Amino acid sequence: MTHRPLLRRLAVVAAAAAVALPALAACSTGSTSEKQDAAKPTTEVDADAFPVTVESSLGVAEIAEEPERVVTIDYVDADAVLSLGVVPIAMQKVVWGGTEAGSTVWFDEALAEIDGAEAPATLDMTDGVPVDEIITMAPDLVVGTGGALTPADFKKLTNAGIPVVGYPGAPWFTLWRDTVELVGQSLGRSTRATEVIAETEGAIEDARTEHPQLEGASVAYAYLNPADTSTIGFYNAEENRPKLLAELGIETPAIVSEVVPEDVFYQTISSERAADIDADALLTDVESEAEIETITADPLYSQIPAIAGGHLYAEVDHTIALPMSAPSPLSIPYAMEHFVPKVAAAIDGAGA
Structure with a gap:
């Protein structure tokens, strides 16, 4: 999620009711008009990970088995899912700071390490979450831990039979660790999530020391x-x-x-x-x-x-x-x- 575009988006929401650079040649972003096939995950699920119930401020997600077709809403959601070895079939289009294809250089670099993985389709979020478009993609999990999902979005997706993981507290205040933990729980990869958090903390500590x-x-x-x-x-x-x-x-x-x-x-x-x-x-x-x-x-x-x-x-x-x-x-x-x-x-x- 956010920066100047988010500030503009929040201003639009408030008015209605009440925040560099080249795309990698190795990756091309798909279109939501094409049905994306789910890539095979590069990691295994934890033993007895499913069924699982994941709670958020928007409601409860009942996930019966390992999700295969995952749609992510906020920027960090897509990164978190991919960091756990799962390629989302669709993610929000990154405009501010993104590549020409609507992704990011760090997402594309991680994706390029997965043999045969196709870039996710991109979702235009200019006018909010495209719920109807997401439903037609037949996901078995939607992850939106940042703040873009509204209660109405959550209800419509849930009513369509799709488990939805929302934000754990107030919108736009979700920290990266919380997202990784929620995604790990939702994908049955909490063990890997713990490892990813530790690896990321190591990068922060290295910079702090330097x-x-x-x-x-x-x-x-x-x-x-x-x-x-x-x-x-x-x-x-x-x-x-x-x-x-x-x-x-x-x-x-x-x-x-x-x-x-x-x-x-x-x-x-x-x-x-x-x-x-x-x-x-x-x-x-x-x-x-x-x-x-x-x-x-x-x-x-x-x-x-x-x-x-x-x-x-x-x-x-x-x-x-x-x-x-x-x-x-x-x-x-x-x-x-x-x-x-x-x-x-x-x-x-x-x-x-």
Whole structure:
């Protein structure tokens, strides 16, 4: 799931009711107009794994036997399923930070290691979850642990006889470990899920050791809008971006907890409070180098101490930024290699 596209999607939902780069030649993404055959899993199920009951905030999934045709809804769901050796037959199309085929470089790399595996069909989620399209694909499991699934989606899929695994708490607050554990339970591969979590934690620990300046540093992950510099946005300290930073030893500035309610994913403050953002570094995503120039030259944004002191890290490459909003066993190693060194540089004062 999420980043600028998610913020736009949440805005659409709120209005109705109430967040880089080349595709690998080895993989081509299928079309949902073609019925996908399920690839043979590369891992075995645990003994006595089925039947299993999986609970989520949306309801209960009764899974009688090993699922063979799995559809994933959120970005992390697809990565988690593939990390356990199962290829989904369909997944959400990745637009922001994805490849030309609607996948990601880390998903494609993992898929290429499975002999004969075809790329999943992609689901256009511009207008929400395409429930009717999913039903026609005859899946025996739908996984949506992130937040895109609505209660109505869950009910319609369940009424069609399809087990659905939703998010364990509030939407958009599911952490990558929770997703892996739920997917492991649903696929009968909890043992492998435990191994995958340990391997991913190892990648995080390696990055933490390689960049000691991360330990105890105060870093704010913000959204700065060059088109409207009157506000500064912050992600909840329990959201994926700050939580992944915390695993690296980084602390969230006090102002974030002050202005973002516990049950709110994202909140803005007036840019008049720019000088109050006391952090060793500030991170944000931008669309171009020109936006960085706009941000650093703005009379209000430039009062943020981290910007004034050269501690801003503004990522232009969406492929590098995406793993922070959608951390998974496949994307986290990519982030540790490409994103984290730039965070360390910003802490050191070598920011954008």
